[in-house]
Amino acid sequence: EKEHKGDFHIEEAVEWPGLDLKLGQVSGLALDPENNLVVFHRGDRVWDENSFDSKFVYQQRGLGPIEQNTIIVLNPSNAKLLHSTGKSLFYLPHGLSVDKNGNYWVTDVALHQVFKLGANDKEPLLILGVPLQPGSDKNHFCQPTDVAVDPITGSIYVSDGYCNSRIIQFSPNGLYVMQWGEETSLGRPRPGQFCIPHSLALIPDLSQLCVADRENGRIQCFRLETGEFTREIKHKAFGRELFAVSYVPGGLLFAVNGMPYPGEAESVQGFVMNFSTGEIIDNFIPLRKSFEMPHDIVASEDRTVFVGDVHAKAVWKFASVENMEHRSV
């Protein structure tokens, strides 16, 4: 029995049939208001070293948008397909979140855009950014990675991105409000500096936004209203890269890291943390197959966790189990 603190322990739900869903690269996961699993995937398209030129301009626009439905909604127990949408809209899906009204919010790193889609609409309700044009002003993104909407204020937060180092806040109807963040300078990364802000976890009850600062291998959290830095969560066990974060009300923070660099000790895995102390209380890996590039993580209030992998093209489900010692008393 592996070491873990307290009585919280999760392990793969091996009855979940989501490992062979015949999806493309799985880039984003979210849970909708009915707690169904929403998956954002790339169909037959892949992001590889030929996808962009040195100025971050997408090189395969001649292929046209992905023909398959890139947003699919699954029953969280048996992975049955409930709904799908998002065909002929996207080139390289990346981030996904679902707002309290069930709208899908996504980012596309090839289009350098952010989209709001109604659950049953074909036409987007809102688009931010200029198609296929990278940039770093108020109207352009550069490979935006994720988007999150504050359920209380309706404010929109975008993590921008692979080739920018900032978080931008927009008003509920998409007007630029403010931004914060800067590139990591040489030496030790300082608060508010990013090296690929890669995933967002919005914490409405604490009015904070936490960011997976991917290549700095850390989580940084900020005040929603001001962008003021509140804290950093970083552990040696994360290794060099921290890919994604997800928060569940009640105070647990979930994360996944990256594959270890050659010779590095820290293995690729999921983490469960106590948000207020930042302490790791459990970690987890699949029983079936292995993490290759776990790219997004989403957790529900009953502590069910899903992890999507962009290289394994798989979605694992994890569930919390009673601690074995508990049962013996």
Ligand SMILES: O=C(N[C@@H](O)C(=O)O)c1ccccc1
């Ligand atoms: O990080 C990369 N990709 C993943 O994050 C993703 O696929 O979202 C990547 C980096 C360099 C070249 C090609 C891909």
